[in-house]
Amino acid sequence: MTATIAPEHVAEDRTAGARRVSVARCYRFELVKLVSQWRVRLLVLACWIAPALFVAAVSRQSTLPTDTLFGRWMHATGWAGPLVVLGFAGSWALPLLTSLVAGDVFASEDRLGTWRHLLVAVRSPRRIFVAKALASLTVILLLVAGLACSGAIGGVAAVGNQPLVGLDGHLLTPSGAAGEVLLAWVCALAPTMALAAIGLLGSVALGRSPMGLLLPALVALVMQLAQMLPLPVAVRLALPGYAFIAWNGLFTSPAQLGPLLIGIGVSLVWAVVATALAYLLFLRRDFTNLTYDGSGRHAITTGLLPLVGLVVLTVAAVAVATPSMGSGIEQNKVQRSVATAFAHLYRMQTKQLNRPDVTEAQLKVTAACNKGDGQVTPEGAGNDWRCVVTWHLPGVEAAGTAVYQLDVTSDGRFVADGDGPKEVNGYFLVKTPIGDAPNPLWQFDGNVALLSTPSKG
Known part of the structure; x- marks a missing residue:
């Protein structure tokens, strides 16, 4: 006996398939699934x-986090807080x-065993991947915006909309400081x-x-950890996290944009490559296997090895574009940075x-710096730099x-x-429009341009 399907059922199936x-x-x-999780809601609340x-509380303390960049200026301006x-x-x-949001967006379906239901509803692994990637990115952007806005609001409300001292001692107007702070967060x-x-990639590959x-x-x-090591400048710039450091260059005059632009470019390349690898792995996975626990060999061949190759390629590309295989911290650069900062702060x-x-x-400031009391080559990081201004x-x-003892870190x-x-x-206190403050020439932060720049004059 031959089974037949009623025409109306065929029409319904075609309509459903369409x-x-x-x-x-x-x-x-x-996006609704992500935001409905109590963990994500707590993260959003905490970031905003x-x-x-934190900024408001620290700004009112007698002691400041001076070991943190711009921490020593939290009493002077609200723009140091963010x-x-x-x-x-x-x-x-x-x-x-990013671990709690993007690192779990695919793995949560594996833990709950809901892949079959999702595939039946959507009928396209490609659309599922795009939707999940965009949803996780949206939540992450919301969290980053909360951190930036909350820090700025807390600082300005607690201290005020005051000028900010840059990393070379020059003074940024309140509006200029606000713009640079916003740009620094955008670069991050x-x-x-x-x-x-x-x-x-980890969520797809490791289930x-x-x-x-x-x-x-x-x-x-x-x-x-790699940034703490005495690595060549080209290797530092080729790491995708360097842009988390390179925003410092926005607060010098002129801005040190070379390392920042390279860091952003490398990060975006990593973002594209890692997303593409995650997409390929996701399309190849077996959704019928209820005990799926990662891609195994495919995670290594399609996920890990291409990223290792990407590191090699970015290091080679940066080394060719910016031929600097040394530390980037040289005597003339240190002297120039110290002299510039001193001149601005002296005024x-x-x-x-x-x-x-x-x-x-009129000041004609110069600096003569050596390292290790002149017993070692004056280059590289260390806390044994000494400068006479x-x-x-x-x-x-x-x-x-004036004499200064310098502690120079590997990132400049x-x-x-x-x-x-x-x-x-x-150390002595001076009167400022917002109250007594430490002598600006007592201790100050600076930044050495790791990439070679043309000398002035």
Whole structure:
């Protein structure tokens, strides 16, 4: 006996098959699923509230996080707070957030065993991948926006809309500081997207394994450790997390844009490649296997090895584009950075002490720096740098001198600690429009351009 299908049933099947779920509808569904999780809701709430409370509380303390970039200026301006938050977020918060969101967006379906239901409803693995990737990216952008806005609101509300001292001592107007802070957070989106793409790859490749959830945080930790090592500049710039550091160059005049642009470019390449690898693995997986626990050999051949190859290619490309295989921290660069910062801060001190104004051209500041008391080659990171700064005042024949001890880190940041004379760079309080503040020449932060730049004059 031959079975037949009624014509009306055939029409219904064709109509059902024609009703394909669009990417937009699938995206809304995935976004609602993410936001409905209590964990994600807590993250959003924390990102929009915690930074403001932290910045406001720290700004009112007698001691400041001076070991953090811009931490020493949190009493002076509200725009230092969001930069302190950005420094913390780039090291810890953003890698963890990308792990919890992007690193779990596919693995959650494996744990719940809901892939078959989702495939029946959507009928397209491609649309499912796109929807999940966009939904996770949307949530991550919401979290980043919360960190930035909350930190800025907390700082301005607690301290005020005051000028910000840059990393070379020059003063940014409140509007200029606001623009640079916003741009710094926008630049941090590129490495965040790279970590999110790595999270997608880990979630697809490792299935319900906890390693997929931790992969972005582990990659970020490895990159942080690598930045602490005496690696060549080309290797540093080729790591996708370097843009979390390179935003420092926005706060010098002129801005040190070379490392920042390279870092953003490398991060975006990583984001595209890691997402493409996750997409290929996702299309190849067997959704009928209820015990699926990762792609196994495919995770290595399609996921890990291409990323290793990408590291080699980016290092080679950066090395060719910027032939700098050394540390990038050289004597002339340190001397130039210290002299520039001192000149700007000396003018600030002059204004605070109500002395006659002078210009940088009149001061003619120079710095003579050595490392290890002159017993070692003056290059590379270390806390054994010593600089003697010399300047001239109009109408005064004798030159002024001041000594600084420098602690220079591998990424080019340094802290200059005044070592006399105490009347110039010792610790004493000066009156400012917002109250008493430490002598600006006592301790200050600076930044050495790791890439070679043309000398002025």
